[in-house]
Amino acid sequence: MSLRHLLPPLGLALLLAACAPLKPQQKPAEKRYDATELRALQPAAFVWPAMSIDGERTQREAALADIRARIALAAGPERDAALPGLFDLVAQYNAAIDAARPLLLEALPTLGTRDADYQRALLTAAHTLYPAESAPLLWPLLPQLTASKPFAIAAYTLLQTDASAAQRLREVVPQRFPAWPDDPRLMALMFSLRRPAFAQPPVPELLAAPLRPGFPAIVSLQRPGRQQMGLALVRAADGRFVRDAGGQLFTSPQLALARTGLPGTITNGNTPQGVFTIVGAGTATNPNIGPTPYLHSKLPIEAKVAEFEHAAIADTTEWSEAVYESFLPPGWRAFAPFKEAWLAGRAGRDDLLVHGTTINPAYYAGSSYFPGTPQQGCMISSEDWDPATGRLLASRQLTLAQTYAAASLRNDLSGYLIVVDLVGDGPVTPAEALALVNAAGR
Numbered sequence: 001m002s003l004r005h006l007l008p009p010l011g012l013a014l015l016l017a018a019c020a021p022l023k024p025q026q027k028p029a030e031k032r033y034d035a036t037e038l039r040a041l042q043p044a045a046f047v048w049p050a051m052s053i054d055g056e057r058t059q060r061e062a063a064l065a066d067i068r069a070r071i072a073l074a075a076g077p078e079r080d081a082a083l084p085g086l087f088d089l090v091a092q093y094n095a096a097i098d099a100a101r102p103l104l105l106e107a108l109p110t111l112g113t114r115d116a117d118y119q120r121a122l123l124t125a126a127h128t129l130y131p132a133e134s135a136p137l138l139w140p141l142l143p144q145l146t147a148s149k150p151f152a153i154a155a156y157t158l159l160q161t162d163a164s165a166a167q168r169l170r171e172v173v174p175q176r177f178p179a180w181p182d183d184p185r186l187m188a189l190m191f192s193l194r195r196p197a198f199a200q201p202p203v204p205e206l207l208a209a210p211l212r213p214g215f216p217a218i219v220s221l222q223r224p225g226r227q228q229m230g231l232a233l234v235r236a237a238d239g240r241f242v243r244d245a246g247g248q249l250f251t252s253p254q255l256a257l258a259r260t261g262l263p264g265t266i267t268n269g270n271t272p273q274g275v276f277t278i279v280g281a282g283t284a285t286n287p288n289i290g291p292t293p294y295l296h297s298k299l300p301i302e303a304k305v306a307e308f309e310h311a312a313i314a315d316t317t318e319w320s321e322a323v324y325e326s327f328l329p330p331g332w333r334a335f336a337p338f339k340e341a342w343l344a345g346r347a348g349r350d351d352l353l354v355h356g357t358t359i360n361p362a363y364y365a366g367s368s369y370f371p372g373t374p375q376q377g378c379m380i381s382s383e384d385w386d387p388a389t390g391r392l393l394a395s396r397q398l399t400l401a402q403t404y405a406a407a408s409l410r411n412d413l414s415g416y417l418i419v420v421d422l423v424g425d426g427p428v429t430p431a432e433a434l435a436l437v438n439a440a441g442r
Helices: 010-016 034-037 053-072 077-093 097-115 118-127 131-144 149-163 165-178 184-194 204-208 305-309 320-324 334-346 396-406 430-441
Strands: 215-221 230-235 252-255 272-282 293-300 383-385 394-395 415-421
Touching: 034 252, 034 396, 053 077, 053 097, 077 097, 077 118, 097 131, 097 215, 097 293, 118 149, 131 149, 149 165, 165 184, 184 215, 184 334, 184 396, 204 415, 204 430, 215 430, 230 396, 230 430, 252 272, 272 305, 272 396, 293 396, 320 334, 334 415, 383 396, 396 415
Parallel strands: 215 415
Antiparallel strands: 215 230, 230 252, 272 293, 272 415, 383 394
């Protein structure tokens, strides 16, 4: 029997889940919003049946059946084809990790004969789910990985478990890829291997910088590694951070962690640090994002310079590192870690949205980022759904998007997103954010 016959319809749909909206032929065209429409929305307008108790149970049972069907396939081409989807589901539902492990370990030594996309998928599973068990199999595989993306994923996996890996990889990368300085993924990898001493410039200077005057911005304060919840702030078009009538700073919890935990230059890795542009809002057709409008953020390269600038007239300027640096205050232009967004755009990452979630946080109970629900590298805000009906009760995403819309002078929602890491322990706190904002105001 073929895999298509084994999989329930929901399982097939879940294979398509990522931060990007699904293709139009798979789902109806999405709804786009301007600022006026966005501000008028109410949570009760949105219903997602899969977020009811019965709906969620049905979805999970279908996913678990999907997982069991893939694991049960006999060795051969059909099982090989099923493995990428299997490990996506195992990671999303945090289920059958032990049962799926032998299939991954059996497949790793054969990856040298596979195409780069297949290598990426299984090496991502190794990094996400089985780094310690996979490491001994990765050293002999490295010489067979000719594409930089799979090679980098394997290298990051080794760095998790092998204390000698950094020194060895510093020698291996230039030997295997003499042109590594021209490859953004390998540039980021070599930066992590060399760990140069960079002192982070003052964060208040970044928070005070206009990027481009007259545009609002979301500032997402995160921890390095993204294993804790961050906070999103909103800076209005006039440069002031949004506060309520009592003067309290607006803050909203936000997770910038991907399930893979890979760096931002790798497909489905964490949200990269740096500057994005925001070009509107829409309702995704992705089942893991749900119906709450997302803010459409774009990386450099993904957005042409004119779109990134929100230029009113045609601009034929081409992207360069100097153009990216022009969005940064002077003290931040030489700070290499803040150029991760620039490298991620060069590496081809896209569709990293600011969105809500229809994934049950219970799958990640006990994690350091609970109740966050990591996905494929987007910036995610939690939401509360009625367990009886699946109707939206409260949404940090909708509140963030409406606060941003209210802070704009433009109805098209154009503006910016700043993602910056703050060294520290535990979730980013409102008190921490307030101290930085107050310092920026001075």
